Amino acid sequence: NKQVILKNYVSGFPKESDMEIVTSSIRLKIPEGNKDAVLVKNLYLSCDPYMRGRMTKRDTPTFVPSFELGKPMNGYGVVKVLDSTHPNYKKGDLAWGFTGWEEYSLITSPQLLIKIEHTDLPLSYYTGILGMPGVTAYAGFYEVCSPKKGEFVYVSAASGAVGQIVGQFAKLMGCYVVGSAGSKEKVDLLKNKFGFDDAFNYKEEPDLDAALKRYFPEGIDIYFENVGGKMLDAVLLNMRIRGRIAVCGMISQYNLENPEGVHNLASIIAKRIRMEGFLAGDFYHLYPKFLEMVIPYIKQGKIVYVEDVAEGLESGPTSLIGLFTGRNVGKQLVVVARE
Numbered sequence: 192n193k194q195v196i197l198k199n200y201v202s203g204f205p206k207e208s209d210m211e212i213v214t215s216s217i218r219l220k221i222p223e224g225n226k227d228a229v230l231v232k233n234l235y236l237s238c239d240p241y242m243r244g245r246m247t248k249r250d251t252p253t254f255v256p257s258f259e260l261g262k263p264m265n266g267y268g269v270v271k272v273l274d275s276t277h278p279n280y281k282k283g284d285l286a287w288g289f290t291g292w293e294e295y296s297l298i299t300s301p302q303l304l305i306k307i308e309h310t311d312l313p314l315s316y317y318t319g320i321l322g323m324p325g326v327t328a329y330a331g332f333y334e335v336c337s338p339k340k341g342e343f344v345y346v347s348a349a350s351g352a353v354g355q356i357v358g359q360f361a362k363l364m365g366c367y368v369v370g371s372a373g374s375k376e377k378v379d380l381l382k383n384k385f386g387f388d389d390a391f392n393y394k395e396e397p398d399l400d401a402a403l404k405r406y407f408p409e410g411i412d413i414y415f416e417n418v419g420g421k422m423l424d425a426v427l428l429n430m431r432i433r434g435r436i437a438v439c440g441m442i443s444q445y446n447l448e449n450p451e452g453v454h455n456l457a458s459i460i461a462k463r464i465r466m467e468g469f470l471a472g473d474f475y476h477l478y479p480k481f482l483e484m485v486i487p488y489i490k491q492g493k494i495v496y497v498e499d500v501a502e503g504l505e506s507g508p509t510s511l512i513g514l515f516t517g518r519n520v521g522k523q524l525v526v527v528a529r530e
């Protein structure tokens with residue numbers, strides 16, 4: 192059973208050598224008498240920015256615990272059931288949820304899995320638009336941003352797993368949407384594939400405040416925050432009265448020993464801005480409603496989804512750290528097996 196393990200806890204930027212591919216000779220099977228386990232083959236693994244936090248040893252508990260050194264890493268993935276003693280699962284079922292970064296996993300908490308009922312869309316989408324990033328975009332945009340038709344919406348890290356969906360939701364709602372991303376290729380995708388009204392490469396903008404004033408001469412009603420740091424500071428200067436900022440993530444800060452300060456927070460007062468953090472995990476009760484909306488959109492081609500597909504478990508470490516250099520174009524996932 193090939194596995195990706197964390198070799199040492201990370202400070203600063205993660206490196207490929209912080210992880211290691213090992214082969215375990217232990218043959219996984221459901222322990223005798225266990226009535227609540229599934230043995231799975233891992234098909235697709237999801238690379239997600241929050242995993243960076245789990246690579247550091249933290250003394251204070253956060254919403255997910257640190258990885259255990261020397262053990263296979265874990266995260267979201269798409270799995271096929273090989274054996275089950277859990278009443279909800281039988282051999283051959285497909286599911287997505289928490290699994291190991293390895294070829295086969297024994298899952299003793301199958302409540303962390305969701306059975307896949309719609310198999311007529313690419314299965315890999317359950318690491319992205321039909322999985323956690325989809326729920327994030329849906330909850331963050333519709334529940335946290337309180338969007339209205341015609342509003343001015345700005346999305347950072349806009350071509351990524353979450354951002355590309357948020358921008359398309361905002362367009363479907365009749366908003367004016369601008370996205371930023373870190374390369375020409377990504378900016379082209381935003382404009383030509385995802386239908387953003389406009390887009391820019393933030394790396395080519397020495398003055399982010401001036402750039403936002405150019406793209407939003409009347410100001411921003413909704414900021415979907417994925418990045419933090421200097422971008423947030425510039426956005427705060429360009430928000431409209433009663434604007435909303437949905438704080439989904441702050442990826443520019445995850446590898447910093449000393450996170451940057453935010454200087455323009457006081458503009459929240461005079462402009463009566465609502466700034467709200469949220470976690471996808473609090474919104475899974477909306478998952479059926481979300482699928483009901485998004486699946487027809489995908490089938491009708493009204494929402495498209497771009498994935499960055501890495502082949503083989505061995506590509507896991509490079510793919511994961513690539514999120515922090517912007518190497519991924521679209522949702523980063525790793526194919527362990529296709530069936």
Ligand code: NDP
Binds near residue numbers: 240327352469517520
């Ligand atoms: P992406 O697919 O967008 O990949 C990460 C992207 O972030 C990179 O491709 C890169 O794009 C950009 N990036 C990396 N470093 C920086 C930096 N220093 N400054 C600016 N941009 C940077 O990831 P996701 O869509 O999965 O996640 C997007 C955000 O949403 C993250 O902050 C993540 O933590 C958060 N998130 C939050 C959830 C929640 O429940 N609250 C759930 C899921 C995600 P580029 O080339 O454009 O720079």
